[in-house]
Amino acid sequence: MCSYIVEKAKLLGSAKGPSGWMRIDTANVYYDHPFHAPLDHALGIDFISEADGGRERVAVELSAASARELVAKILAALASGEVEHGKAARHAAAPVAAE
């Protein structure tokens, strides 16, 4: 059965959706039956701005293997970027509480 289990990540950043760019402060992350992806279960991420009411979202649905690949590549990109750009990049890349 579908679950209501959602992990919430506090973010600082922006995302681009149908209405253009928007500030985001939260990622709702869950593993459940997808709406669109041709999978039995998918890792869903909804990027939203709770501060603005959370009514718009930028959504992705990924296979479990894809999600793990993405996590690895995010960490790899951060590691190589920090080497390239130094301390300022490390500070900017760190998750912070929502504004």
Added chain:
Amino acid sequence: MSYPGLVADTVKFHGHNGDTGDAYYARPTGSGKFPGVVLIHHLPGWDEWITEAVRKLAHHGFATISPHLYFRDGPGSPDDVGARVRAAGGVSDDQVVGDAQGAAAYLRTQPHANGKVGVIGFCSGGRHAFLTAAKAAEDFNALVDCWGGNVVVDDPKALNAKRPVAPIDYADNIKCPILGLFGNDDENPNKDQVNRTEAVLKKLGKNYTFHRYDGAGHAFFNHSRAPAYRGDQAADGWKKVFAFFNKHLS
């Protein structure tokens, strides 16, 4: 031969606390009186497959209504509204039961209604249907639970303010006949949980029939989700649903 006609549309209904929301409604156009069915949608929301299921039931002779359980969190596309509801921890059991009662009342006020109303639910809606038949027993004449998970609750952490009870604890309140359809490869409810649900119904002397399908898991009726869909099992399951409702709602 000719196929029976039907009409389908989005209508307004009065749900829990008298709140007015949208519901999808379809009914046969032939003469005579028709039994009613309240269809409770799954957690992803009031989506296209749900409207197809409503029309399928109408095609087979049942005036069917599916209340949009998330109408208070709209407007928006069903997936976006469903995402908001998920993030908020879902809808409360009492609200769903109230909405289902309101949908049943809508059916009974239609001029073509024969006065009998069944309830069917899929996935989380199966759990909601079970609970609705228990908590609003006077309003429903038949119950179909399609793979509703968490009817038996093994993890107390699954209980919270919105879902404070395990529906199985209210099984004795159910007065109508029960049809249960389950996939043996489902993980929620798994085979053991289905067996335990059946054991309770048997002990209580309820009028129930359970069918378990090999080679099927969760949501095996849903052709819009190819990995889950099982055509042969779904075809047989729908036949059992129609036969059950015809027997108990005509």
